[in-house]
Amino acid sequence: MSRTPNAAADPRSPLVFDVSRLGRRPGAMQEIRQTVPSPARIGLDLIAIEPGAPLDLDLRLESVSEGVLVTGTVGGPTRGECSRCLEPVTGEIDIALTELFAYPDSLTESTTEDDEVGHVIDQTVNIEQAVVDAVGLALPFAPVCRDDCPGLCPTCGVALSSAGPEHHHDEIDPRWAKLARLVPPDGQPS
Structure with a gap:
């Protein structure tokens, strides 16, 4: 999923948030604490957050001069298989999220590549790609059921x-x- 300024976010996605209440007033803030279903499989080949699994969001959306800064944590259950014995592996993952979404016509938007920062599109921000990237980096590439498997x-x-x-x-x-x-x-x- 690329972050192009022309791509419209799916408003039905649980990871798309309306930021119209923030306006373009630096310092305006909105907090989001909720549990939403994972819109897709998020993770690696051997371990991931499954579609529909509960994602616990504890986010803060802040208006800054160049866009909307999203910070907070996202957590959810993981499921997969041991890379050594192929037995089922379950666990939990919590990731820290810090992502800037540039306003249309802002200096940040005009001086960065399309996929370098997120964008505010139609007064919404879509954090799905940021979550996918952070979860992919946090999960083990070769999960094991126990260290001495x-x-x-x-x-x-x-x-x-x-x-x-x-x-x-x-x-x-x-x-x-x-x-x-x-x-x-x-x-x-x-």
Whole structure:
């Protein structure tokens, strides 16, 4: 999702906020404390906030000379799978958010690239991309169910945490396989 000044925000999105009450009066402020459903899957391949999951918003929207400054926290439940054993992993994430949305025709809007800052469009700000970026940076790239997760057996694929210490496979290095056939099954030389 790009932040272009020409793109209209979906007013039905729970992460789009009307800032018309702030006017363009620096110092005017609006606080938002609510829980909204996640509009989409937010995160990485192995772990994310699922669509519809509750997002806890504690935000402050402040009018500044160049736009609207959004600060606060966003939190929600995460779901995914362990990168070692593929077992389900759940958790919570809380991210800090600080994002400037430039007013149309402001100096900030005219001196920055389209995707460098957000924009106030039709008296609204859409924080979805800022939340997506912050969550993506905060989540672990390779989540684990526990720090000492042993993963899966590379031979048979069973979870090593439930396989027990006796789990092993007698494998012969393929380079020595022909020599192993020369030794009788009882291991005694002939």
